[in-house]
Amino acid sequence: MNIIKTELRNKTGDKWLNHRMVCYIERDIFTSIDDAKILDYFQGMRTRRVNLPRTSGSGARSTDVDVDMIHLEGATS
Numbered sequence: 411m412n413i414i415k416t417e418l419r420n421k422t423g424d425k426w427l428n429h430r431m432v433c434y435i436e437r438d439i440f441t442s443i444d445d446a447k448i449l450d451y452f453q454g455m456r457t458r459r460v461n462l463p464r465t466s467g468s469g470a471r472s473t474d475v476d477v478d479m480i481h482l483e484g485a486t487s
């Protein structure tokens with residue numbers, strides 16, 4: 411990992427970079443997969459939006475919240 415990571419990319423997580431490296435290293439396998447199959451797979455996934463319950467007394471409205479953003483915010487705090 412240290413060879414691939416540079417000073418500009420030192421904040422890139424090892425797990426994230428590892429997943430991208432597999433796609434590059436095993437590119438002969440990935441090029442054999444039909445693009446339409448990949449698109450169908452991701453288009454068939456359900457959305458990750460949830461409705462949060464209305465809070466009492468604050469007057470806040472129930473809104474859609476991206477679950478991935480909640481996880482990201484929790485990881486940085």
